[in-house]
Amino acid sequence: MGSKFEKFMELCNAIKACNRCKLGVTALCGEGNLDARLMLIAQSPGRLENLQQRMFVGPSGKVLDRLLEKAGVDRGEIYMTNLVKCHLPHNRRPKQREIEACSDWLEEEIALIRPEILVPLGYFATKYLFEKNGLKIPEKRDFHLVYGKLIWTGKVKIYPLPHPASLLYNPQLEEEVARHYRKLSVFKRECKWRRVCPMMRYYEEGKLDRRWIELFCKGDWESCKRYQLEERGIWHPDNMLPDGSIDESLD
Numbered sequence: 387m388g389s390k391f392e393k394f395m396e397l398c399n400a401i402k403a404c405n406r407c408k409l410g411v412t413a414l415c416g417e418g419n420l421d422a423r424l425m426l427i428a429q430s431p432g433r434l435e436n437l438q439q440r441m442f443v444g445p446s447g448k449v450l451d452r453l454l455e456k457a458g459v460d461r462g463e464i465y466m467t468n469l470v471k472c473h474l475p476h477n478r479r480p481k482q483r484e485i486e487a488c489s490d491w492l493e494e495e496i497a498l499i500r501p502e503i504l505v506p507l508g509y510f511a512t513k514y515l516f517e518k519n520g521l522k523i524p525e526k527r528d529f530h531l532v533y534g535k536l537i538w539t540g541k542v543k544i545y546p547l548p549h550p551a552s553l554l555y556n557p558q559l560e561e562e563v564a565r566h567y568r569k570l571s572v573f574k575r576e577c578k579w580r581r582v583c584p585m586m587r588y589y590e591e592g593k594l595d596r597r598w599i600e601l602f603c604k605g606d607w608e609s610c611k612r613y614q615l616e617e618r619g620i621w622h623p624d625n626m627l628p629d630g631s632i633d634e635s636l637d
């Protein structure tokens with residue numbers, strides 16, 4: 387048994403002692419709010435993260451802090467971890483066998499924290515979650531199109547974001563990347579209209595597909611047409627779906 391914190395400490399100790407692959411010297415455990423709705427998953431710790439045994443303390447950490455601040459999200463509200471727990475020499479890309487050796491740790495973290503939304507940062511973490519959940523992996527040249535899109539797989543929600551380090555090389559993308567990160571503040575909580583919204587009643591009565599609830603009511607409620615009309619005090623029919631279309635089968 388044991389508390390969530392005790393289980394977390396046990397898991398961290400096991401991660402730090404890991405020798406499942408040749409990288410295993412100073413593995414870095416994830417950190418943050420153990421009850422977080424959002425779990426950010428980066429690729430691997432950088433040199434400074436490795437030295438200080440803290441998540442995102444290097445140059446990309448500064449970028450992340452800026453993006454979180456702009457989004458109105460505090461580090462204390464989220465949980466952050468890595469796909470590969472050890473620093474990769476010369477910041478090289480992770481090898482498939484290293485990801486395979488290490489990803490069980492990530493799965494254990496996900497099972498323990500039970501976040502509402504998984505937020506992979508960058509190519510490798512996103513590719514890993516897509517593969518694991520049977521999602522089609524876009525061609526590399528189109529990969530950027532998955533960033534900033536909330537996905538419901540039928541089991542989990544995934545919201546891929548560009549890695550903060552990408553802005554160190556492409557600072558001109560800051561506005562676009564910041565726009566994607568801003569959604570994290572929406573995902574921090576569920577829609578405030580949930581208790582009285584007919585969509586919830588339809589779902590509970592088995593008339594509405596769960597994806598509407600996951601993608602809007604417990605996800606991007608800010609983009610829900612019903613929410614937007616509600617906020618402006620504009621009438622809308624009960625059978626209007628979150629995307630604004632009408633479902634005549636709902637009464």
Ligand code: SF4
Pocket residue numbers: 577578579580581583584585586602603604606607610611612613616628
């Ligand atoms: S359908 Fe829209 S307004 Fe209703 S609870 Fe869901 S997000 Fe909120």
